[in-house]
Amino acid sequence: MQKIFLVLLFFIASSAVFAFQSIESDPIAALLRTKLELENPTEKLEVSGRVLESDVLVHRFYADRDFEEVWSRNGILLELAYEMRFEIRQAKFDGLVPEDYHLALIDAYFQTFEANKAAKKPNEAGELVALELLLTDAFFKLAEDLELGKVDPAKLNGDWEIARKTSRTSYLDLLNEAIAKGEVRQNLESLYPKFTIYKKGREVLRVMDERAKADTLDWKAVKLDKAIKVGESHAAIPVLRERLNYWGYAKSQSVLDPKLYDSTMFLGVKEFQLRNGMEPDGVIGKNTAIGLNASPALLMEKAAVNLERLRWLPDTVQNLELILVNIANYQLDYVDKLDTLFSARVIVGKLYHESPIFTAQMSYIVFSPYWNIPPSIARKEIIPAVRRNPSYLSQKNMDVVTFSGKQVDPASINWSAKSFPYMIRQKPGGSNSLGLVKFMFPNNHNVYIHDTPSRSLFSREDRALSHGCIRLENPALFAQTLLKADPSWTAEKIDQAMHQNKEQIVSLPRKIPVVLLYLTFWADSKGQAHFRQDIYDRDAEVLAALKQ
Structure with missing residues (x-):
């Protein structure tokens, strides 16, 4: 028995020595281990001045693989690293902020390494380790934001009471699978909400981004003092016609009177109204003007807010x-x-x-x-009406009952009393x-x-x-x-x-x-974008949290 025990001790010691020697023979692994193990455990890990949001996962990930690097080999960046950087850039089409995932710093390291390659200089081990940690942290953080959303809706002022999802994914396993397959994109995409409108919405955002780059229009808000009907003239018509043309709702044409709201523009306005959830009456009123004031950049922000809301929804x-x-x-x-x-x-x-x-x-x-009238409505609306008009209840087909359902004669009630121990209902x-x-x-x-x-x-x-x-x-x-x-x-x-x-x-x-x-944007199965007005003014708060 003692011999078996000694043999086991020998194998354990030999394995530890082997692991130590393998790390020492790989300077990147040694530096990774030093960086991850010697940092202050009470503080978030920092790399080049950036805090790693997923430092615990990062440490576990590298410890599980004996601190072997992932994104480079023999001092050279792998194609997988370029793909990861590309996915960080693509996060803007999810309505996320690529800089949340260290993009500027990652780009700087890529530029350094490409310059080294051109100059035939080796990449420094410390810089390779820094990029290694930044890319891995970016993967974990991006994965979490894609699956659960960046913003916690419970912390918003808006009355959103759908329980936030809990993660069903091991991000460690997801990254290991991405490495094994040499495929980052597919694994991150698996975290998207399973609603068809999410992917369609991403494509709309991509198209809008291209539009925004080429946009030369002045999107200063047009304010109307009155609704404009077809056949009328107004100083705002040239600008509104230009915006309709920009979105493809009215054909560009030469007009005799630029300020005249003509029949061709009328058809474009009706189509615009129909697509944007308005009554297609062709009258340019407040809502139509608000819709035509929306620039590509503003609509991209609205799309970003609603892609985030889709990430909040449970898969159920x-x-x-x-x-x-x-x-x-x-x-x-x-x-x-x-x-x-x-x-x-x-x-x-x-x-x-x-x-x-x-x-x-x-x-x-x-x-x-x-209709069992809620106490708040009874107190604020019904009881004051009865005080003004004793016949109000009979006129509205209402009666008064106790909370056990027994009818009460309204004439027996002191309607001026501070308390009202009854229920009013409409028959x-x-x-x-x-x-x-x-x-x-x-x-x-x-x-x-x-x-x-x-x-x-x-x-x-x-x-x-x-x-x-x-x-x-x-x-x-x-x-x-x-x-x-x-x-x-x-x-x-x-x-x-x-x-x-x-x-x-x-x-x-x-x-x-x-x-x-509450969705103020979505894309249908054909990829057509639909925008709605923010009737409760809730988009701005979500947008600010996304940009924070």
């Missing part, structure tokens, strides 16, 4: 049956296995009653619903503020999707009008689509259920994820 919302509400686009889409089965316009929360961003599970439908019917049906996905915000008696509002271009809930155009068809698995729910039966004097609750056969999100 892809390729599923789900209900997607893009608040900035005023639209609801019901998607099942990538097929859009239903689309409709929606009305969302006002600026001071913003619809929150979250996910929940839709589980039931309520036909002919009561089912055509005048009910929820309309004839509501779709429930229980959540902390008491937000749901519902019908509305104010159908004329759906024709408006700006539809941020509600207290936070989502009002839906054509809710009867939506109900029929959700209940399609049960053939007894015909259009006639749904219409009947929507016109009763009491509620009817219908459970869905399965829970359907509802995702409320």
Whole structure:
């Protein structure tokens, strides 16, 4: 037994000596080990004045490979190093900042090494080690930002409550795989959000970047004192026509009167409005002017913000049956296995009653619903109205109940009292503020999707009008689509259920994820860019965090 133990000790000692000798015989490995092991463990590792964000991973990575270099061999840069630098540069098409990944410093080392090559001088070991660490740290940091996003949405002021993803990837394994295959691009691309619109959005950003390089237009904001209709003259028309031509919405042509809003320009304006989510009426109003004020550089920033938002979304919302509400686009889409089965316009929360961003599970439908008025609305709107007009409740088809559901005579209530221990609700019917049906996905915000008696509002271009809930155009068809698995729910039966004097609750056969999100840019399956106005002024904060 003692002999076996001595033999084991001999092999362990021999292995340690061999490893030590192999490191000592490789000056790059020796320098890497010295740099990584002798730095102050309480501080972030620095290389050429730059802090390594992933220093722990970097140390583990090189320790696992006995401090053997990756990006160079025998003092010469490998093709893999050039590919890594290229991917850092390409990060701008993900809306990220290449300098976050040490690009300027990496470029400086590349220039030095290329100059050495031209002068037939050897590269210094210390500089090779510095570049080695910078490229590896850049890989780990870029991988993390591509998978999870650079910005933590929980730290933003905006009401984004979709839980941030947790990493499902070993970045150590990912880099080792990239080295084994000699392929950086493919491994980093595996971290992209799996939504088709992400890759399409990257391509839009690439095209916009080329446009921005060649852009010579003056994008000074055009401000209108009134809407311009076709046939009218205005001093801003020449500039607006030039911008329409730039984006390909109106054919360049000589005009007799440059200030005249002519019929050719009118067609271009309508096409521009349609693409950008506006009413295609051809009238150049505030929203159209704002859209035409957007330069390529500004649109690139908007695209960058929204690619980051796509990185925040959990993978569980892809390729599923789900209900997607893009608040900035005023639209609801019901998607099942990538097929859009239903689309409709929606009305969302006002600026001071913003619809929150979250996910929940839709589980039931309520036909002919009561509207249980939220205490905040009752306190701020309903109770003051009753004080002014004692007949207000009867006129609005409302009643008062205790929290146990017992009816209370409004005449017995002191409407001037400080406390109000009751609940006000609006009875089912055509005048009910929820309309004839509501779709429930229980959540902390008491937000749901519902019908509305104010159908004329759906024709408006700006539809941020509600207290936070989502009002839906054509809710009867939506109900029929959700209940399609049960053939007894015909259009006639749904219409009947929507016109009763009491509620009817219908459970869905399965829970359907509802995702409320906020995208002011996306690219469709054909690669066409779609931009929307930032109705809640949320883009600037994300952009600032991306640039920080």
